[in-house]
Amino acid sequence: MSTATSSVRSATTGKSSTPSALYQQVKDFIARKISDGSWKPGDRVPSEADLVAEFGIARMTVNRALRELADQGRIVRVAGVGSFVAQEKPQSTLLQIANIADEIRQRGHDYRCELISLARVAAPLDVAAALDLRTGESVYSVMCVHFEDDVPVQFEDRYVNPRMAPDFIHEDFESATPSEYLVKHVPFDQIEHVVDAVLPTPEQAAHLQMPANQPCLLLTRRTWSAGVPVTLVRCLHPGQRYRLGSRFRAEKLPARG
Numbered sequence: 001m002s003t004a005t006s007s008v009r010s011a012t013t014g015k016s017s018t019p020s021a022l023y024q025q026v027k028d029f030i031a032r033k034i035s036d037g038s039w040k041p042g043d044r045v046p047s048e049a050d051l052v053a054e055f056g057i058a059r060m061t062v063n064r065a066l067r068e069l070a071d072q073g074r075i076v077r078v079a080g081v082g083s084f085v086a087q088e089k090p091q092s093t094l095l096q097i098a099n100i101a102d103e104i105r106q107r108g109h110d111y112r113c114e115l116i117s118l119a120r121v122a123a124p125l126d127v128a129a130a131l132d133l134r135t136g137e138s139v140y141s142v143m144c145v146h147f148e149d150d151v152p153v154q155f156e157d158r159y160v161n162p163r164m165a166p167d168f169i170h171e172d173f174e175s176a177t178p179s180e181y182l183v184k185h186v187p188f189d190q191i192e193h194v195v196d197a198v199l200p201t202p203e204q205a206a207h208l209q210m211p212a213n214q215p216c217l218l219l220t221r222r223t224w225s226a227g228v229p230v231t232l233v234r235c236l237h238p239g240q241r242y243r244l245g246s247r248f249r250a251e252k253l254p255a256r257g
Contacts, residue, residue, distance in 0.1 A: 022057050026065035034074060034085055045075055045083040087241070101177055104148045112150075113177055116143040116207065120162075120169055127159045130222055130232040140168050142178050145207050152208045153241050155200075158233040164225060182223075182231060190224040200236060208238055215239045 033039040046054065051062045066083055069075045077083045104111040123131065123139040133139060140160040145152050158178055160168050165186050173181070182188075196218045205212035219235040 022055070023061045023065045023068075026051060026055060026057070026062055027069055030065070030069060031074060039085045041085050041087045043085045045085065047082055099177070099180060099183075100146050100154060101180070104146075104153075107148075109149045110147075112147045113173065114145045114147065115173055116145065118142045118169065118171075118173070123159070127232055131159065131161045131229040133161065138162055140165070142168075142173070144173070144178065146177075151241065152210075153237060155204050155207050155236040156233060157236070158231060160231045161229055164228060164230045179233075186225055186230050188223040188225050188230055190227075192222040194220045196220070197239070198236075204236055208236070210238050210240075 030039075030045060039045065045066070048059055048062050048066065051065075052059050055062070066075065066077065070077045070083070073086055075083045076086045101111045101113070119141050120138055121141045122136045123133050125135050127133075127139060128135045128137060131139065140162055142156070142158045142160070144156050146154040146156065156178070160178075160182070162168070165182060167185075168178075168181065171178075171181055176184070197215050198218045199214075200208060200210070200212055200216050202212050204216075205214075208216075216239055217237045219237070221231075221233045221235070223230045
């Protein structure tokens with residue numbers, strides 16, 4: 001008796017199982033192989049035909065298990081080729097200003113930042129409103145791309161209030177990212193985060209080395225210091241390479257009536 005078949009039968013204590021129970025057991029079997037490292041990112045998952053033969057169940061049951069694993073981001077299905085263990089998506093927090101360089105290095109991966117532009121520009125209407133400036137007033141603009149193991153994972157488009165960080169424009173950002181510089185030199189006391197699902201512009205897609213028709217996660221952040229806006233930054237992440245999330249203690253949340 002095979003390992004996979006044994007695991008299914010032992011789980012059902014030898015009794016017949018409904019199709020819904022079987023599809024869940026196939027999912028659990030594959031998920032365990034991924035979680036314990038037996039199957040690593042990029043490894044091929046057994047085909048539908050192999051799983052049907054292995055478990056002795058209907059093809060539509062196996063198909064449902066694979067489909068739901070793909071929807072959950074655990075595997076990637078390529079038409080006419082097969083199913084593969086998905087690359088794990090890095091996760092960034094929403095409750096604080098995350099240092100993407102530190103996050104990447106803590107995962108044991110190489111980090112680098114590619115500066116695209118750094119300039120003093122006239123604030124567009126939306127930027128002026130976000131930073132409490134007059135439309136057309138001078139503002140600092142920086143664009144860069146953050147790489148993990150030479151794969152672009154974030155396109156950063158940032159505007160900085162010159163009143164709060166007058167020396168920002170003179171930095172080369174070779175030893176520190178724009179975010180690191182601002183956290184160090186301009187203490188903030190308020191953060192606003194908004195996340196949207198968007199499509200990248202052709203320019204952004206080119207910098208992120210991705211198709212322009214694939215969705216991205218857009219994290220828009222504003223910070224304040226003593227009530228004065230400091231920065232507006234839009235961080236664009238390819239949806240298939242990155243995720244955003246938070247963990248916090250519920251008891252610290254305000255009570256609701």
